[in-house]
Amino acid sequence: MGEYDHLRLIDGAGAAMPPYEQIRRGIIDAVATGELLAGDRLPAIRAHATDQGLAVNTVARAYRELEEAGIVTTRRGAGTRISEGIDPADLPTASGLDPAVETYAAEVVATARERGLPLDQLVVAVRDAVAG
Numbered sequence: 001m002g003e004y005d006h007l008r009l010i011d012g013a014g015a016a017m018p019p020y021e022q023i024r025r026g027i028i029d030a031v032a033t034g035e036l037l038a039g040d041r042l043p044a045i046r047a048h049a050t051d052q053g054l055a056v057n058t059v060a061r062a063y064r065e066l067e068e069a070g071i072v073t074t075r076r077g078a079g080t081r082i083s084e085g086i087d088p089a090d091l092p093t094a095s096g097l098d099p100a101v102e103t104y105a106a107e108v109v110a111t112a113r114e115r116g117l118p119l120d121q122l123v124v125a126v127r128d129a130v131a132g
Contacts, residue, residue, distance in 0.1 A: 019052070019054055019058050020058045020059070020062040021062070023052070023058070023059060024062040027042065027062070027071070027072070031071065031082055031091060032088040034088070036082050038083065038085065038086060039081055039084065040081060040082045041080065042063070042072065042080045042082070044079060044080075045059045045060050045063060045080075067080075070083055071083055071086060071091070108122070109122070
């Protein structure tokens with residue numbers, strides 16, 4: 001087990017996810033769970049690619065998307081680090097959804113259950129509302 005083992009690619013069902021997304025998601029999850037903290041340094045892109053058996057561009061894409069989202073900061077000579085001021089509660093969830101959307105959906109489902117509404121019809125109604 002190495003220093004960055006928590007950044008390994010997903011096995012099994014997650015393997016259908018593109019490798020860059022697995023890396024991006026793994027880093028987000030590690031920040032959300034406290035495995036990675038503000039200021040922690042990520043492995044260099046080339047080293048991470050070699051360790052995972054991936055193309056450098058695959059890891060570079062994951063890091064670039066994380067930087068665009070403000071989750072990491074890259075500085076020449078200092079490497080790529082987890083950004084300061086990140087609130088794990090603001091990070092996308094494992095499903096990739098905005099936490100506020102997940103919370104709202106949970107509230108709507110709870111209200112529907114309290115009122116005895118059929119959840120399968122709720123799903124259809126939401127899809128129809130989005131499409132309309």
